Amino acid sequence: MAPRLRQRRRKKHPSVTPMVVTPPTVVTPIPVTLTKPDPSIDALGFFSLDNNVPGLSKLILQKLNMKSYEEYKMVVDGGTPVSGFGFRSPQEMFQRLEDTFRFCAHCRALPSGLSDSKVLRHCKRCRNVYYCDPECQRSDWPVHRKVCQELGHVAVDRLMEWLLVTGDFVLPSGPWPWPAGVQDWDTWFSMRRLQLEATLDAMLGSHAMTILWASVGRPRPDPDALRGSLKRLLTDILSRPLTLGLGLRALGINTGKPGGSTVHVVGASHVETFLTGSEDYNELGYMFPGHLGLRVIMVGVDVTTSFLQSTVTSTPEPDTVHLSGHRGLYHDFWEEQVETGQMAHPDMVVAFHPGFHASPTLMEAWLPTLLLLRDYKIPTLLTVYSYQELTASLQILVDLDTHVIAYGANPFSSLKPEQVYSNPNKQPVYCSAYYIMFHGSPAS
Numbered sequence: 411m412a413p414r415l416r417q418r419r420r421k422k423h424p425s426v427t428p429m430v431v432t433p434p435t436v437v438t439p440i441p442v443t444l445t446k447p448d449p450s451i452d453a454l455g456f457f458s459l460d461n462n463v464p465g466l467s468k469l470i471l472q473k474l475n476m477k478s479y480e481e482y483k484m485v486v487d488g489g490t491p492v493s494g495f496g497f498r499s500p501q502e503m504f505q506r507l508e509d510t511f512r513f514c515a516h517c518r519a520l521p522s523g524l525s526d527s528k529v530l531r532h533c534k535r536c537r538n539v540y541y542c543d544p545e546c547q548r549s550d551w552p553v554h555r556k557v558c559q560e561l562g563h564v565a566v567d568r569l570m571e572w573l574l575v576t577g578d579f580v581l582p583s584g585p586w587p588w589p590a591g592v593q594d595w596d597t598w599f600s601m602r603r604l605q606l607e608a609t610l611d612a613m614l615g616s617h618a619m620t621i622l623w624a625s626v627g628r629p630r631p632d633p634d635a636l637r638g639s640l641k642r643l644l645t646d647i648l649s650r651p652l653t654l655g656l657g658l659r660a661l662g663i664n665t666g667k668p669g670g671s672t673v674h675v676v677g678a679s680h681v682e683t684f685l686t687g688s689e690d691y692n693e694l695g696y697m698f699p700g701h702l703g704l705r706v707i708m709v710g711v712d713v714t715t716s717f718l719q720s721t722v723t724s725t726p727e728p729d730t731v732h733l734s735g736h737r738g739l740y741h742d743f744w745e746e747q748v749e750t751g752q753m754a755h756p757d758m759v760v761a762f763h764p765g766f767h768a769s770p771t772l773m774e775a776w777l778p779t780l781l782l783l784r785d786y787k788i789p790t791l792l793t794v795y796s797y798q799e800l801t802a803s804l805q806i807l808v809d810l811d812t813h814v815i816a817y818g819a820n821p822f823s824s825l826k827p828e829q830v831y832s833n834p835n836k837q838p839v840y841c842s843a844y845y846i847m848f849h850g851s852p853a854s
């Protein structure tokens with residue numbers, strides 16, 4: 411399993427119509443966090459875990475019966491079944507996964523660094539963070555109390571994600587009765603309400619759910635807590651397709667164009683392509699009834715092999731969404747595939763969490779793509795994890811002389827909290843919490 415090493419009251423989202431803004435000339439500089447808060451998976455991020463908790467990356471590999479990050483990545487990439495990990499039982503697997511979270515949230519001690527008389531015990535409220543003794547727990551409480559409840563959700567969600575791997579997670583399906591009225595999660599949930607009640611109940615009563623909670627070594631939460639978790643997972647899966655829809659709507663892309671419309675997702679990685687199938691994007695199609703075909707092409711160096719093999723590149727039929735992948739850098743893809751006419755020119759380009767604000771190295775990697783999108787005047791949508799990242803990214807886009815046409819809180823943000831793995835008391839973040847759209851340069 412790919413451990414996607416990855417509620418407070420949510421602020422009410424503004425209406426979906428993005429605020430049209432004049433490009434900000436001065437954005438107040440805010441100190442930017444140096445690591446991507448995404449607690450997943452690229453090698454850099456993986457080893458950066460050690461900065462907070464020395465030895466943590468090694469501990470994770472060891473618990474998962476793997477020898478190196480390369481091996482870990484290979485397993486994620488190929489989607490090798492769990493049996494390949496060498497676990498004797500589901501209990502052992504869940505135990506091992508939980509063990510990867512076992513270090514003292516206060517003094518950072520790992521189990522190996524404790525004297526024999528000590529064991530790490532979890533916080534009884536959230537069951538998410540561990541302490542080596544009551545002293546550490548007491549000292550940590552003023553910080554931990556701010557995130558304890560949210561981390562309780564994280565601890566349930568990471569177990570429930572197992573249903574995605576087993577294939578027991580059911581997405582809603584069928585046309586939207588009133589697409590124009592769906593502007594955010596509230597309206598989406600009320601539109602899908604009847605169907606969701608039935609599917610959530612079915613998932614709660616399923617064999618997979620029983621096995622899961624019989625295997626994880628903690629009591630099964632009450633049905634409402636499990637329903638809440640399933641809903642958060644739903645928003646996490648559907649956040650990406652519906653954010654594409656938000657962009658198509660806001661940028662005024664004509665989905666009735668003969669031959670269909672094309673979206674390129676740039677910088678795509680495991681996160682967008684592992685365990686992702688075309689059916690995950692059906693909701694995007696239902697957002698635009700009568701569309702003449704939607705093509706979503708994931709481009710990135712870390713697009714998974716299983717995704718490349720399971721998707722098709724043919725022209726989509728009207729009312730269908732086609733997913734496909736291309737492994738490589740976007741500017742190379744552009745030269746080799748788009749300019750030569752082998753791949754459709756994009757009507758919109760999307761990047762989920764490009765993270766170019768976070769380090770000069772990432773900025774260097776993104777620069778050719780950003781300039782290409784600006785100079786070819788491709789309507790572009792980016793997402794970021796936090797307001798702080800929004801501000802930093804806007805400043806960079808303004809400096810690059812792009813025409814920022816809208817930004818704001820994403821009404822289709824994931825509602826599943828993401829723990830900063832090696833620093834659990836940091837405020838959890840939400841995938842695609844904010845968006846930015848730009849189109850060409852201000853003068854053009």
Ligand SMILES: [Zn+2]
Pocket residue numbers: 514515516517518519541542543546
């Ligand atoms: Zn401690």
Ligand SMILES: [Zn+2]
Pocket residue numbers: 533534535536537538539554558559561
């Ligand atoms: Zn707690």
